[in-house]
Amino acid sequence: MSETRTDRDAKTGRGAHSAATLSFSFDGRRLIGRDGDTVAASLLANGVTVCRETPVSGAPRAPYCLMGVCFECLVVIDGVGNRQGCMVPLRDGMTIETQHGRRQPEETQG
Amino acid sequence: MKPLTDIDQLAEHYDLAIVGAGPAGLSAAARASELGLAVLLVDENPAPGGQIYRSITTTPVSDRAVLGADYWRGRDIVARLKRSAAAYAARCTVWSIAPDVESDASPFEIGLSLDGRARLISAGQVILATGAQERPFPIPGWTLPGVMTAGAAQIALKSSAIVPKGRTVIAGCGPLLYLLAGQLAAAGAEIVAVLDTTPRRNWRAALAALPDFLRSPYLAKGLKLMAKARRSLRFLGGVTSLAVEGSDRLSAIRFERGGASESLACDTLLLHQGVIPSVNLSNAAGCAHDFDPVQHCWVPQLDDWFASSVPGIAIAGDGAGIGGAESAALRGEVAALDTARRLGRITIPERDDQAAPIRAALGRTLRGRRFLDLLYKPAAQFLAPIVDDTIICRCEEVTAGQVRDAAKRLGVTGPNQMKAFLRCGMGPCQGRLCGPTVVELIAEARGTTPAEVGYYRLRPPVKPVTLAELASLPQSEAAVKAVVR
Numbered sequence: 001m002s003e004t005r006t007d008r009d010a011k012t013g014r015g016a017h018s019a020a021t022l023s024f025s026f027d028g029r030r031l032i033g034r035d036g037d038t039v040a041a042s043l044l045a046n047g048v049t050v051c052r053e054t055p056v057s058g059a060p061r062a063p064y065c066l067m068g069v070c071f072e073c074l075v076v077i078d079g080v081g082n083r084q085g086c087m088v089p090l091r092d093g094m095t096i097e098t099q100h101g102r103r104q105p106e107e108t109q110g
Numbered sequence: 111m112k113p114l115t116d117i118d119q120l121a122e123h124y125d126l127a128i129v130g131a132g133p134a135g136l137s138a139a140a141r142a143s144e145l146g147l148a149v150l151l152v153d154e155n156p157a158p159g160g161q162i163y164r165s166i167t168t169t170p171v172s173d174r175a176v177l178g179a180d181y182w183r184g185r186d187i188v189a190r191l192k193r194s195a196a197a198y199a200a201r202c203t204v205w206s207i208a209p210d211v212e213s214d215a216s217p218f219e220i221g222l223s224l225d226g227r228a229r230l231i232s233a234g235q236v237i238l239a240t241g242a243q244e245r246p247f248p249i250p251g252w253t254l255p256g257v258m259t260a261g262a263a264q265i266a267l268k269s270s271a272i273v274p275k276g277r278t279v280i281a282g283c284g285p286l287l288y289l290l291a292g293q294l295a296a297a298g299a300e301i302v303a304v305l306d307t308t309p310r311r312n313w314r315a316a317l318a319a320l321p322d323f324l325r326s327p328y329l330a331k332g333l334k335l336m337a338k339a340r341r342s343l344r345f346l347g348g349v350t351s352l353a354v355e356g357s358d359r360l361s362a363i364r365f366e367r368g369g370a371s372e373s374l375a376c377d378t379l380l381l382h383q384g385v386i387p388s389v390n391l392s393n394a395a396g397c398a399h400d401f402d403p404v405q406h407c408w409v410p411q412l413d414d415w416f417a418s419s420v421p422g423i424a425i426a427g428d429g430a431g432i433g434g435a436e437s438a439a440l441r442g443e444v445a446a447l448d449t450a451r452r453l454g455r456i457t458i459p460e461r462d463d464q465a466a467p468i469r470a471a472l473g474r475t476l477r478g479r480r481f482l483d484l485l486y487k488p489a490a491q492f493l494a495p496i497v498d499d500t501i502i503c504r505c506e507e508v509t510a511g512q513v514r515d516a517a518k519r520l521g522v523t524g525p526n527q528m529k530a531f532l533r534c535g536m537g538p539c540q541g542r543l544c545g546p547t548v549v550e551l552i553a554e555a556r557g558t559t560p561a562e563v564g565y566y567r568l569r570p571p572v573k574p575v576t577l578a579e580l581a582s583l584p585q586s587e588a589a590v591k592a593v594v595r
């Protein structure tokens with residue numbers, strides 16, 4: 001598995017067995033994740049350091065708690081904004097984008 | 111066990127609805143269904159286990175030594191649930207629990223979401239087993255990318271087998287700190303230092319509780335963990351201040367110990383300051399809470415059977431007060447027994463009989479807890495950050511200085527009023543991360559106690575629900591109330 005990750009911010013731990021790979025995109029970049037990862041974990045594994053910019057000051061933020069408490073992992077998934085990346089299982093073909101500020105009107109569900 | 115994967119598979123009504131599939135919820139669900147109750151167990155995570163046993167059925171970590179024997183014990187608890195008749199819905203979030211105004215027979219109406227679709231179902235009894243969260247640990251710069259909780263790193267390890275890359279520093283205090291550091295190191299993380307912030311003066315208060323701790327089942331385990339972590343990792347004790355350095359991302363951690371300031375370059379900083387009960391759902395459901403001065407956090411008011419102040423809602427596990435995984439499982443069983451009694455399935459003597467051995471075991475697991483709570487009580491400067499620029503509400507970017515100013519100069523006396531002035535606690539996390547700190551800051555500024563200051567009054571939905579989800583709800587009176595309340 002480790003060779004399929006860009007291996008910048010996180011690496012595959014010792015003693016891990018591999019799983020099926022999934023292909024997804026982040027801000028247009030094609031990345032590879034592991035079946036069983038959440039969106040946030042997969043972004044971390046791929047070395048993505050920022051997943052949202054805050055609505056108040058535009059400061060960059062990244063997943064902080066990975067357990068649904070802090071809401072720092074908010075991203076746009078398949079066009080739907082404000083999704084908690086650490087609670088959403090990664091699926092093949094997902095389109096993930098940085099959440100810029102508040103959820104945009106065009107990012108709402110159709 | 112009956113796995114439910116689609117929200118339409120949920121029944122209209124259950125005898126008992128349990129929120130949270132950690133050791134408490136799993137044991138409560140197994141016991142209650144063994145007693146013949148129709149049980150629904152829901153958890154927002156994709157697999158059962160809660161925090162300690164996270165991803166126990168799906169983890170890609172195959173080397174058992176990495177996570178340790180305690181972790182693998184979770185398999186037995188999940189196996190017991192699988193043997194039971196309980197219905198289990200994963201990836202299902204509970205966002206509201208309210209008295210059902212339309213029905214006399216089923217007291218509770220529960221709002222849930224699964225896969226982007228919402229439903230309201232009813233239940234006769236509820237057990238909240240929502241567990242704990244890490245205590246907020248606001249330091250200057252803690253919002254920069256590269257800073258995470260130590261628990262987050264553990265979650266990434268258990269569920270995805272990934273560890274932080276590069277130089278990693280762990281900072282904070284609490285009994286879990288040693289475990290987390292040890293697990294990450296065993297998995298191959300490059301931990302350059304563990305900065306221990308345990309206040310040295312805590313020892314004096316803790317010593318009074320030492321005799322009990324000496325008879326605690328955790329003593330030997332804890333000492334072994336600590337000795338192992340200390341042997342293999344670089345521990346720096348007596349750390350009195352911490353600040354993150356970096357512009358767009360963490361580059362170093364600056365800290366003070368023994369009056370001297372030092373800086374350590376790192377790529378990842380993991381913060382940990384013990385865990386506190388998650389009270390958002392119990393608070394929003396109307397359960398009364400008290401401030402526990404020993405655990406230094408809000409805990410629900412409960413009777414001997416873990417029944418809350420709202421008739422029909424019990425709270426088990428770490429959400430009832432931090433007690434650890436073994437006590438969580440036992441509390442879940444006790445709560446399930448009383449639930450069965452309230453539903454008339456067992457008599458009071460039957461309940462008491464079955465509970466006796468569980469209670470004895472519970473007493474053993476909780477022995478020595480007070481010592482840990484007193485020893486690892488975080489220092490005042492970490493509970494109420496001194497540096498005014500420190501962001502305390504990550505959602506609305508409110509600083510410690512703003513809260514202090516509003517409390518002192520404007521005379522804001524409580525967190526609810528503070529919300530109106532500064533918007534802290536108004537963001538998507540609904541005060542989960544700023545609440546405890548806002549309370550400490552107000553208490554300090556006004557020279558009073560957190561108990562006097564009180565906590566945010568929370569309202570459902572406790573987790574954001576999309577308009578599309580709400581629109582898909584049937585438009586009963588209760589459904590409308592769930593939204594407009």
Ligand SMILES: Cc1cc2nc3c(=O)[nH]c(=O)nc-3n(C[C@H](O)[C@@H](O)[C@H](O)COP(=O)(O)OP(=O)(O)OC[C@H]3O[C@@H](n4cnc5c(N)ncnc54)[C@H](O)[C@@H]3O)c2cc1C
Nearest residue numbers: 130132133134154160161162204240241261427428434435
């Ligand atoms: C990050 C973290 C890591 C920890 N790691 C360890 C460890 O390695 N070893 C140890 O001994 N202790 C650990 N603890 C302490 C720990 O919480 C245990 O004592 C134990 O897991 C408590 O069990 P529980 O059943 O009370 O709750 P938990 O195990 O925390 O389970 C609670 C469950 O409720 C679910 N939930 C919460 N709210 C909702 C909702 N609204 N809707 C649906 N589901 C919901 C959560 O997803 C979670 O799965 C950890 C705590 C934290 C916060």
Ligand code: FES
Nearest residue numbers: 066070071073086
């Ligand atoms: S990282 Fe905290 S909620 Fe997702």
